[in-house]
Amino acid sequence: MLIFIAKRLGFMIITMLVVSMLLFVLLEINVDGVATKVLGPYSSQESREIWLQENGYRDPLAVRYGRWLGNAAVGDFGDSVRFKVPVGDVMWPRLYSSVGLIQGFQLNERWSFDVGVDQSNTLTGSNARQFDPDRELASGSFNDDFLAAFAGALYTAELWSANTRIEHRNSDTEDRNSLLFGWYRQPTTGHGLSAGLTVFRSESISGGEMTSADLKFGWAYRLANSSWSFLDRVDLVFDDFVSGSISERSWRLINNFNANRRFGAAMQMSLQYAFKYVRSEFGGTGYTGYTDLIGFDLRRGIRGRWDVGVNTTIYHSYQSKVIDYGVGLDVGFNLATNIWLTLGYNIIGFHDEDFAQARYSAQGPYLRFSIKADQRTLKDIAGQR
Numbered sequence: 001m002l003i004f005i006a007k008r009l010g011f012m013i014i015t016m017l018v019v020s021m022l023l024f025v026l027l028e029i030n031v032d033g034v035a036t037k038v039l040g041p042y043s044s045q046e047s048r049e050i051w052l053q054e055n056g057y058r059d060p061l062a063v064r065y066g067r068w069l070g071n072a073a074v075g076d077f078g079d080s081v082r083f084k085v086p087v088g089d090v091m092w093p094r095l096y097s098s099v100g101l102i103q104g105f106q107l108n109e110r111w112s113f114d115v116g117v118d119q120s121n122t123l124t125g126s127n128a129r130q131f132d133p134d135r136e137l138a139s140g141s142f143n144d145d146f147l148a149a150f151a152g153a154l155y156t157a158e159l160w161s162a163n164t165r166i167e168h169r170n171s172d173t174e175d176r177n178s179l180l181f182g183w184y185r186q187p188t189t190g191h192g193l194s195a196g197l198t199v200f201r202s203e204s205i206s207g208g209e210m211t212s213a214d215l216k217f218g219w220a221y222r223l224a225n226s227s228w229s230f231l232d233r234v235d236l237v238f239d240d241f242v243s244g245s246i247s248e249r250s251w252r253l254i255n256n257f258n259a260n261r262r263f264g265a266a267m268q269m270s271l272q273y274a275f276k277y278v279r280s281e282f283g284g285t286g287y288t289g290y291t292d293l294i295g296f297d298l299r300r301g302i303r304g305r306w307d308v309g310v311n312t313t314i315y316h317s318y319q320s321k322v323i324d325y326g327v328g329l330d331v332g333f334n335l336a337t338n339i340w341l342t343l344g345y346n347i348i349g350f351h352d353e354d355f356a357q358a359r360y361s362a363q364g365p366y367l368r369f370s371i372k373a374d375q376r377t378l379k380d381i382a383g384q385r
Helices: 002-027 033-040 045-054 062-074 087-094 375-384
Strands: 097-104 111-122 146-156 162-172 174-184 192-203 210-220 228-243 246-264 267-282 285-302 308-319 320-338 340-349 364-371
Touching: 002 062, 033 045
Parallel strands: none
Antiparallel strands: 097 111, 111 146, 146 162, 162 174, 174 192, 192 210, 210 228, 228 246, 246 267, 267 285, 285 308, 308 320, 320 340, 340 364
């Protein structure tokens, strides 16, 4: 093991040296340009030449590289031509570290486990100069570094499988604990059943506490020789937020039902009915509401890999007595087997976060990437077939 680690370290050092040589040569080809940046475009050729001589730029390239490498080894990277300060003052506050380690264990043909640690950290950031406040750092972060540890398990049987994962995440903005669970069963050919649970509990640095849970149930039906296919999903969502005297709590029952009918190889029709029942509490006062959505889509394939579609939607919030409509057009292209790219425009529309995953209904243009993520498609993408 020690020999293996030593070989890896040696290879890494050699690689870094080769890369540094190549970069140094590329950056040092035009030293006259460095003098022009420092002294200005209106400086004389004589003054630029004196500056280059005094700063060692006329020394042989190998001598300059050796001098730079020796200084870099002790943390001296020279002065920044652009910012007129030592390079370390610009670089060190942005030195960014991202480390991840995952270890998997195959206990037997049915059980497998994995554990891991994930970390991202701006090593030194207290004196970072923010040159553009409207732009994120190229690497690192001012306030979103984190350390996370997780463990997971997977059980696979002949007709069903289940997986779970627990995680603790400590970041600059919050401490969060997570639990995820998933289950899938295919009782007969063409039928699929699924269930999932996601639970988060977090405490922010401002003192707020939030608990969120989402329990999902799914059903899918599609036979190879049938022109109809059906998909239904139910979500039970709970959110609770407390911060000082502020208290918010909500329960949501959301159902999305989709039916698809094929008319030959070139045309298909989709019908959707979705509804949600919501109960919310703000400061001890409760509110309830029922909302539903009816959607219709019609698509037709043209010239092999292209298709065009039209869609319309009716959105009804009963308690507030609000009705919204959506109408849109789109063009799709089949990039590969079971992979599509769609460009669309909704002439009129609306937005509801609970229905957005199943149907994009906001007014304006949109770009959608779709993939049928079954085992066959994923193996095709990975080149394993």
